[in-house]
Amino acid sequence: MTDKTFKLNTGQNIPALGLGTWQSEPGKVKAAVAHALKSGYKLVDGAYCYANEDEAFAAGVKREDIFVVTKVWATYNTRVELGLDKSLKSLGLDYVDLFLVHWPLLMNPEGNDDKFPKLPDGSRDIIRTHNHVDTWKLMEKLVATGKTRAIGVSNYSKRYLEQLLPEATIVPAVNQIENHPSLPQQEIVDLCKEKGIHIMAYSPLGSTGGPVMQAEPVVKIAEKHGVAPSTVLLSYHIARGNTVLAKSVTPDRIKTNMLLIDLDAEDQKALKDYSDSLTKEGKLQRYVYPPFGIDFGFPDKS
Template sequence: MPAKFTLADGSEIPAVGLGTWQLEGDRGQEAMVHALKSGYRMLDCAFSYGNQALVAKAIEESGVAREDLFIVDKLANTWHSAAEECLERTLAALKTDTLDLWLMHWPSPLNHHGNHPKCPTLPDGTVDYEKEWNYVKTWETMIEIQKRRPEVKRLGVANFGIKELEAISMTGVLPLVNQVELHPSCNQENLHRYCLQKGIQLVAYSPLGSTGSALLHDPGLKTIAEKNNVTVAQCLLSWGVAKGWPVIPRSSSPERLDQNLEIQQLSSADVDEISRIGKASPKRYVTAPWHTFEEIV
């Protein structure tokens, strides 16, 4: 099983990363330190997670050299029209001179001066979008920033469907990565085919489904896991890597962190069966009031 995937620019991205969403306080820091000491080398971060300073502390405490890490961060929805300032705050909070990958978190520019830092609303309760702005303009801004700022090594997007990818392709610059919810019940087959054709690497967030995911309790998946002497979570992560994309699970449990890093070689029959089980119960766990996803097919 690959330890890394090669991106369209010839660089490499680790096959397994640590999701840092909701890793907060002492427990969150301890989890990140443990993960780094155990061998995780990709940290998936975001401005909107509000824990960039904690990530910086964890990196420092772990003793892992910055040059050995692949740090991902994301432009927040309410900062589309102030992208460079968001980047500067991100670099300062993470205490790093570079980002290995900078993503547009969502194709959803929200009012930078609205009534909430994450999801501003209008008086009628609807989402307050940035006026006279769109995500194509955001992508153009990110391209322009990267051209003159070596701090940004690579550009990508997150939560983009084919429609949004087609729209930004008009700029002549495609993202190297598209990070999306991706697991057997949300297999993104059409999107995966499109991205393969365009040279865009899919990356899976929520690769286990989500907290309380039915996949973790599926009898068929338990049978496959027992046969391979692994956990159901390891099966799901290994399925993703076998299908061709990096996975970024999140956990604060040292035991699960260690298990999640151990990608297993599954037989093609097992990979196919895991896909079949997922298709039988399609489900998208992540929703957002500011974005409408394509239907699961």
């Protein structure tokens, strides 16, 4: 599966499986990325906000063989080129393959912290008059610089995409969202498919502790195929035509996450039925939602 790719609307091929580095501790990222690339991973996903990009590419690999993703953080959404330049410097690279808007909001660029400025009451220091479409206009200008081969968004709901697309000169190549059977976000997936925007799934196991691995249909499918529940959850995205990010700094887990399978029609139906039942019962579960205090338009949070 590490050789499987999907075609972006830019004409680029993007790997189906990537290594995520969110919450990976500084000091462990370098070894994890080196092991992943040596094992056959071709995509590494990072972000300025993760504060570990300076470790990500100290491995002896050919730059052109790796698809590198990074993101502009919310304090840089009016200074996206500066945000990209900072990531490129940390990564030690001249360009990335994909640059994403991490979240569609602006935190105070002149606040009391570079990444997480806060108000005196401890809440996030957010500029609420900012329009996320203005950030996208700045992103579009980056393509001509050669510093990124494609641009996209992250954590965009259907509502926010519908606000963005009529104003966009360049359609986002990717929307990176939390995605798993407990949060299928089908309304976003369907709109992105219609508009030619590729889905990249993060937290495919349900974030820390992998809670979705205990879901009954996931366990049954894993037993049927003689694989780990994590294998089922990662394979779920490939079956949906999406790229999935597997996050680990453990060598054995990094290799295990490569052992994906083809889910048959029965497997896919069981997982869809599970998602549909959670949707109907109002029991969808989102695991990643920072306390920004903003309604981003996700049905389970609006």
